[in-house]
Amino acid sequence: MASVLEELRWRGLLANSTDEAALAAHLNAGPVTFYVGFDPTAPSIHFGNLVQLIVARHLQRAGHRPLILVGGSTGLIGDPKESSERILNPKEVVADWVERIRAQVERFVEFDGPAAALVVNNLDWTGELATLDFLRDVGKHFPVNRMLGRDVVRSRLEDGISYTEFSYVLLQALDYRELFRSFGCTLQFGGSDQWGNITAGVELIRRSEGARVHALATPLLTKADGSKFGKTEGGTVWLDPTMTSPYAFYQFFLQAEDAKVVEYLKVFSPRDRDAIDELARETELRPHLRLAQRALADDVTVLVHSQAERDAAVAAGEALFGNSDLRALSESTLRGIVSELPHHLMPAGDPGATDEWQLPTALDVLSLSGVAASRSEARRAIEQGGAYLNNQRVSDPEARLAPDDLLHGRYVIARRGKRTVGAVTIDARPTASATG
């Protein structure tokens, strides 16, 4: 049976590690307590964090014990990014995000059994830490000349970096030492962009505790052209269903490139080697069937959301793509689809009160539904022949809907291009018989 390290390697989840032979021996010798951290920089974790949670699952299944750290304190400081200084978020906001993220990560690890996971918050040990103690006990171990050599810092020397962000690495290193002391944690991993922060912890423990601990880094997932994988039209792919709907989430994975889909499957899918090899063959022989993409989207959506959400996302996709007749759908099916899409509820006017009440125009529907960011963009889409209402191409921006255009008397599905879909719901149909 393959070791967990070999498994991770095969899945392409190992980008970097401290002495790998030593780590392999350590993992072999018995249950290891490991940690991975997530900083609250938004109300939800995102697609990129998912990779770390998956690694945590693999390790836990191999009998090791996860500590999932939510960065209540590091989130107040901000890990320096190459581009520019971050804006500090208010403490209450960060505290709120900590709670949300804590709830999210709990889905991915087991809290029972011998390798039960634990969620920790670094604010618990840094919140009350005195500055002088910090400088004496932690700062003393960090040569500034070495810190200046770090890539992120170097990239910021020109444009500037605050002392706050410059100090971030000390806090993360301190976290590792704290978890080492309190829980005997001897392995930390994270994304490859975290490597510097992670090894700083390894070094701090070596210097102040005289102990040798380990580290791993997962690779940054890229697209075929080398750019970062993880952004979509709407921006970041979030795990929170109110920020990225399960439908959009499913679509994101379904649209994976052929050249990369097998790589993503290895990372995200629980399927074993044989199953993935089979999907790789399918992608080569019958790429148009997109079996690998479907498997990928299925697996990740079920993992992050649920089987039911996955089923709904598939049903919605089938109805919306191609030129299927949306009129054939039952009202309940349609309602389900609409709820997955960006949509806008439009109150129907009371024809008795406003004799001018009219149904919206094509332009209205495209912009209200959110399919087009502005009316200008909607106009452009129509001019370019890329706008559809209920799967019918639109040519006149001012064309007004007729009552008959409303699916089940209320819904209009708007689409721009192939993939951008939204809906408008007319709240209640005006009683046309009011005046006869």
Added chain:
RNA sequence: GGCAGGUUGCCCGAGUGGCCAAAGGGAGCAGACUGUAAAUCUGCCGGCUCAGCCUACGUUGGUUCGAACCCAACACCUGCCA
């Protein structure tokens, strides 16, 4: 605190009085070709009641018939000096 340089559309970046909604590149969007893939080609890419109008070049005020471009003050960033 002093001196010097900087702040342009999503990002980078040109523009130093009218021809500027602002070159060029990147990102992005649409169309064609396809397979909800990639590559390629074409078009688009501030907003709107869209042959016109409105808002925009850090902020505020000024000069001018006219300002992204000139002047003043302020804010922020960078460097050098204290």
